[in-house]
Each structure stands twice: as structure tokens, then as C-alpha cells.
Amino acid sequence: xxxMLNKQKLPRFFKQYLVWLEAHQRLxxxxxxxxxxxxxxxxxxxxxxRLIKFSGGSVSCSGWISSSLSRWMQWDGxxxxxxxxxxxxxxxxxxxxxxxxxxxxxxxxxxxxLHYITxxxxxxxxxxxxxxxxxxxxxxxxxxxxxxxxxxxxxxxLPMAKNDGGLLTxxxxxxxxxxxxxxxxxxxxxxVFCLLLAIYLSFKKNYVVAAFFAGLAxxxxxxxxxxMPTVILIFIDQESVIGYGLRKxxxxxxxxxxxxxxxxIWGLLSYMxxxxxKFKDPLVFYKSEQAWGRRLDDPLINIWxxxxxxxxxxxxxxxxxxxLVALTDMLVxxxxxxxxxxxxxxxxxxxxxxxxxLLVLPLSSGRLSSINRYALALSPCIIYLCAVSPxxxxxxxxxxxxxxxxxxxxxVAVFLQGKFFVG
Numbered sequence: 575x576x577x578m579l580n581k582q583k584l585p586r587f588f589k590q591y592l593v594w595l596e597a598h599q600r601l602x603x604x605x606x607x608x609x610x611x612x613x614x615x616x617x618x619x620x621x622x623x624r625l626i627k628f629s630g631g632s633v634s635c636s637g638w639i640s641s642s643l644s645r646w647m648q649w650d651g652x653x654x655x656x657x658x659x660x661x662x663x664x665x666x667x668x669x670x671x672x673x674x675x676x677x678x679x680x681x682x683x684x685x686x687x688l689h690y691i692t693x694x695x696x697x698x699x700x701x702x703x704x705x706x707x708x709x710x711x712x713x714x715x716x717x718x719x720x721x722x723x724x725x726x727x728x729x730x731x732l733p734m735a736k737n738d739g740g741l742l743t744x745x746x747x748x749x750x751x752x753x754x755x756x757x758x759x760x761x762x763x764x765x766v767f768c769l770l771l772a773i774y775l776s777f778k779k780n781y782v783v784a785a786f787f788a789g790l791a792x793x794x795x796x797x798x799x800x801x802m803p804t805v806i807l808i809f810i811d812q813e814s815v816i817g818y819g820l821r822k823x824x825x826x827x828x829x830x831x832x833x834x835x836x837x838x839i840w841g842l843l844s845y846m847x848x849x850x851x852k853f854k855d856p857l858v859f860y861k862s863e864q865a866w867g868r869r870l871d872d873p874l875i876n877i878w879x880x881x882x883x884x885x886x887x888x889x890x891x892x893x894x895x896x897x898l899v900a901l902t903d904m905l906v907x908x909x910x911x912x913x914x915x916x917x918x919x920x921x922x923x924x925x926x927x928x929x930x931x932l933l934v935l936p937l938s939s940g941r942l943s944s945i946n947r948y949a950l951a952l953s954p955c956i957i958y959l960c961a962v963s964p965x966x967x968x969x970x971x972x973x974x975x976x977x978x979x980x981x982x983x984x985x986v987a988v989f990l991q992g993k994f995f996v997g
Contacts (some may be wrong), residue, residue, distance in 0.1 A: 601716050604744040608712040611748045612705055615757050615986060619645055622990050643697045645990045650677065651759030657682040658689070658696055664853045664862065675853070676862040679845055680794040681761035700759045707763035708748075708756050714770040715747060715957055716740040721777050722961035726922070742968055743960040749978040751902055752947045754986040762950050765794045772801045772838075773954055776808040785837035793841025796859075797951050800931045802838025806831055807924035863939070874937070881942055895988065898981070903942040906949045907933060913955055922958070929955050 619642065647655055657674050664675045688699045719740045747753065756763040768791035775784035784805050791798030809831070836843075846856035855861075881904050884891070891897040910933045917926040932952060936945045963971070 601713065601740075603741055604712045604716045605709050607741065607744050608708050608748060611753075612708065612757055614983075615754055618983060618986055619990055622987060643701050646701060646757065647697060647759040648989055653677050654682045654685070654700075654759060654761070655696060658686045662852070664849075664858050673858075673862040675849060675858045678761070678793055678795055678798075678841075678859070679848075680790060680841065681764050684764070697759065701757075704757060704759075704763040707767045710767050711747070711756070711763065711770060711953075712744045714767065714774055715744055715953065718770060718774045718777075718954070719743045719957050719961050721774065722958055725777070726920075726958070726962050739960050739963075739968055742971055743957050745975055746956055746960065746971065746978075747953050749975045749982065750950065751978060751981040751985055752950060754982055754989065755947050755950065758989070760947075761794050762947065765791055765798055766950055766953055768794060768798065769801050769951055770953060770957075772805055773808070776805045777812070779812060781805065781809055781834060782837070785834050786840075788838035789840035789842075791841070792839045793845050796842075797932060797935055797948055799839055799842060800928055800935070800951065802835055803931065804924055804928045805838055806834050807927055809834060811924060877937065877942060895984075898984070899946075900942075902946040902981070906945050907937065907942070910949075910952065910955075913959070917958070920962075925955060925958055 622645075653674055654677060657677060657679070662674050662679075664673050685696060685700045685703060688694075688703060689696050692699060694702075723739065748756075756766065768787045772784045772787040772791060775781075775787065785802075788798075788801035788805050791801045810827075813827070845859070849858050850856040881900060885904060888897045891900045910929055914926055914929050914933070917929070929952060932948070936942065936948055960968070960971070
């Protein structure tokens with residue numbers, strides 16, 4: 575209704591506001607999608623509270639809001655809470671036991687700082703931060719979609735009034751079955767935000783700030799190291815480094831590429847330095863990962879025997895719910911391989927490398943456990959596909975969103991009970 579008002583009769587401030595709103599109405603709609611998504615997840619949370627008697631929890635919180643939100647601290651959320659309250663610990667005498675050093679420091683560090691400043695309970699601060707980060711993801715995803723559409727989509731433009739590809743992109747990302755981890759007390763929202771922002775800033779040729787967020791991603795989760803080579807490849811592509819010839823390119827750009835590489839993993843290097851000083855071993859985060867069954871011995875053989883050999887055997891996984899989780903785990907690598915083949919054919923090397931690294935990292939552990947959650951980092955791939963897909967295809971993509979959202983509701987209902995591991 576506001577957009578239909580006669581602007582001539584309004585004060586200047588409101589005229590400027592309406593002009594801005596008209597130009598950004600789809601961006602506002604993208605943010606509205608995220609708000610509705612988070613509201614729906616909380617409705618599921620409150621419904622379960624009344625349907626099922628909740629017991630346990632990661633922390634004891636006073637007040638209705640804190641106790642209600644504490645259900646989002648299941649599984650890894652409890653480890654992050656422990657880091658915030660008690661710091662890191664590592665027992666060298668029990669290297670294969672579950673230990674906090676396996677969890678990277680940026681998310682608990684951010685929550686601790688905000689908790690210290692505001693004095694709000696940790697769970698409220700963490701959930702509020704993740705909501706803001708989710709809105710930031712929607713904003714950057716929409717802007718990145720516009721950028722990639724202009725760069726890679728050669729098909730005729732649809733009229734702006736009908737071109738809802740940016741909204742489709744945001745809706746698709748937040749409809750993914752494990753997107754609820756960006757609402758939980760997890761680091762996924764921060765990781766995805768840093769990855770998207772690093773890529774977007776690289777395309778805007780702001781390489782220094784892009785490298786900073788790439789480094790931040792590397793200290794949020796080990797999968798965040800994918801941002802560093804991606805920033806470098808975008809730099810090489812945009813600055814036409816290869817066009818100068820290999821020898822001239824090395825002599826002219828080697829120091830810039832080296833600096834971008836170091837800046838892109840400053841977070842990981844800082845965390846390793848901290849572990850070296852405190853525990854005398856910079857690799858204890860990797861060693862402690864073995865307690866979760868992640869090892870480098872014959873990874874592909876292990877994955878075949880544990881998962882794909884029983885692809886159609888529901889009983890092997892112990893029931894339909896277990897099979898649903900295992901099926902989502904098994905589909906991610908298949909879809910990633912198809913995507914990699916497609917972008918290699920299109921010769922879009924930066925995103926081919928991005929998807930390949932994100933696929934190799936979890937597969938090298940010999941397990942697919944949690945890969946459907948790590949797949950949230952593939953959001954740039956979804957944005958790329960939506961940016962290059964023709965308008966006729968977009969209406970079909972809208973059709974799969976309700977199915978994905980329905981699977982997400984099932985998984986989040988199980989996650990909130992804390993009785994079954996879903997990622």
C-alpha cells in the first residue's frame with residue numbers, strides 16, 4: 575500500500591524512503607523469507623515442548639525464553655557452550671576421547687564477547703547472533719545472485735517485475751533439509767555468511783577484506799579453508815593473470831597470490847598457534863576428530879561398505895528415520911559430483927574447485943556423517959545454479975521447495991528432542 579501512495583504529498587524523508595523501498599523490495603522480501611523461516615522453526619520448537627515432555631538440555635537457563643531456546647543447544651551446541659563457559663581442554667593421555675579442541679573458536683568467541691557486553695544469557699546471545707547472521711546470509715546471497723546472473727547468464731533478461739530468481743535462491747537455501755542448523759546454537763550460520771561474503775567481495779575486487787573473511791571462515795570450521803583457494807582463483811580470473819603468460823604471471827603476481835593465500839587462512843593458523851602454545855601440539859584439533867570416527871585409512875572403501883553398498887536397504891540403517899538421514903548423506907556427494915562435472919564443462923573453475931574441495935574434505939574422513947550439514951557451505955553452488963538457470967526452469971525449482979521444507983521439519987523435530995543424531 576505504501577508504494578501506491580502519492581509521493582508528492584509526502585515529506586522529503588518519506589519520499590526518499592519509498593524510492594529506496596521500491597528499489598529494494600525484492601531484497602526486503604528475501605529477508606522476510608528468513609524471518610518467516612525462523613518463526614516456523616520456533617513454532618515447531620514450542621509445539622514439541624507441549625507435545626513431548628522435554629528432559630535434559632545442555633545448560634540450565636533461568637526464564638521461559640532461555641529454557642525454551644536451550645533446546646537449540648543439542649549435540650555440538652553443548653560443546654560450544656562448554657567452550658564459552660570453561661574454555662578449551664585436551665587430555666593427551668586420552669587422545670581418542672571427545673574433547674573441545676575439535677571445535678573451532680570464532681563462534682564461541684563471538685558469543686562470549688556479546689555475552690560479556692550485554693550480560694544476556696549465552697543461549698539468547700547465540701540465537702540472536704545466528705538470526706542476524708541468517709538475515710545477513712539472505713542479503714549477501716541475493717546480492718551474489720545478482721552479480722553472478724550478470725556475469726554468467728547470457729539468456730535474455732526477464733522483466734524485473736517477473737524476475738524472482740533472487741527470492742528463489744534465498745528460499746532454496748533456507749529450505750534445505752539441514753538449514754535449521756543455521757538457527758541452532760551451531761557455527762553453521764557464521765560459516766556460510768563468511769564464505770558468501772568472501773566470494774562476493776572477491777567479485778567486487780575487494781580482495782583484502784575478502785581474504786579477511788576467508789580467514790575468519792577457516793577459524794569457524796575446518797571446511798572454511800575452502801574460501802582461500804576460491805578467493806585466489808577469482809583473483810586470477812578477474813585480473814586476467816593467466817592472460818599474461820605463465821612466466822610473466824608468476825613474476826608479476828606471485829607475491830599478491832602468496833599474501834592472499836596466507837591472509838585466507840589466518841584464522842586457522844592463529845588457532846593452530848594457540849593450540850601449540852597451550853597444548854604443545856598444533857594438530858590436536860585433527861587428532862581429537864578421530865574420536866568421532868573420522869580417519870584417513872581407506873576412506874572410499876569405508877564409505878562404500880557403510881553407505882552406498884546398502885543404498886536401497888532400509889533395514890540396514892535400523893529404521894525409516896535412520897534411512898532418511900543416511901539417504902540425505904548419500905545424495906549430497908552424488909549431487910556435488912554432477913555439479914562439478916557441469917561447471918567444469920562450463921569452465922567456471924573457481925566454483926568447480928570450491929565444490930571439489932568441499933566434497934573431498936568430508937570424504938577423506940572415511941564417513942559421510944554430518945556431510946548433509948557441511949553441505950550448507952555449498953550455498954554458493956546453489957546461487958550459481960539459480961543465477962544461470964533460465965526463467966522457465968525457475969518455476970520448477972519452486973516446486974521442490976515444499977518437499978525440502980517438509981524434510982527439514984522432520985529433521986528439526988528429531989534434533990530438538992536430542993534423542994537422535996541428524997547431522
